[in-house]
Amino acid sequence: MTAQQNTVLSWSGGKDAAYALLELPHVTELLTTVSENGRSSMHGVRRELYDAQAEALGIPIRYVELPMECSNEEYAARMASVVDEYEARGIERIAFADLYLEDIRAYRKERLAETTIEGCWPVWNPDTDEQIRSFLDAGFRATVVTVDGGTLDASFAGRELDEAFLADLPEEVDPCGENGEFHTFVWDGPTFDSPLSVDVGETVTRAVGDGEFHYCDLY
Structure with missing residues (x-):
């Protein structure tokens, strides 16, 4: 892992993602999903709060908008489109703040396997x-x-x-x-x-x- 790698951080706005940012040498962009109502589908956080976080962190944020009732297939397709764009831009890594859920980690690895982008887990498997x-x-x-x-x-x-x-x-x-x-x-x-x-x-x-x-x- 070199300080020159261009890294996108999968961003929830929560504690694990914020701590992962401390462990990463160079983050080019934050990446998060929001529903069409302008809120995080999992956390219910308003989009403008993510904007405020990104401004305070001094890092651009990218939103992937999802339908209110989003199927797994639609989610995968929209994320794949973003990953393709990142690959074309020369992004080298996407970092995730998962702690120990192996099935989620395996899913992320699978989605990146056919690209040149590496997965990165800076806070993996702590106590x-x-x-x-x-x-x-x-x-x-x-x-x-x-x-x-x-x-x-x-x-x-x-x-x-x-x-x-x-x-x-x-x-x-x-x-x-x-x-x-x-x-x-x-x-x-x-x-x-x-x-x-x-x-x-x-x-x-x-x-x-x-x-x-x-x-x-x-x-």
Whole structure:
């Protein structure tokens, strides 16, 4: 891995992606997906908040817009089109902030296998207790924007990810939320020029598949 490699970072706006940015020598662009309603399909974060992050980080951001009801085939086709464009631009790596979900990593490798672009996992396979401490010790600050109602109640949404939040997590919940228990939005840290001004709005509960998720709106 050389400092001259042109790298795109798959960007969720959350804690793992923000920490991965610390580990990467040269990021050309952030890449994220948003639904046609202008929000992240997984986190429910508004597009303008991602714009604010990118500005504070000093890195351009690229959006892939997805239909509200997006099939796996449509998702793969739209992402493949972007990867083709990156290959033509000379992008050498796409970095992902996955921690330990091997099936997701294998899927990403498969999608890149027929291209000249390498996959990169700068925060792969950590001890997640140590990883979340490293995140907080580095000076990052984040708000919990989504929680899985099957593992956490709605009161966890909208809280700052801090020591008190971690202390309140049930023992069976991964402290990094790597199994989808919760998702975050980072608004300050060592890679930010200045903190973002973020207001916490209402929390709503929506059915997703066979479960339900609690979403806290940020402004």
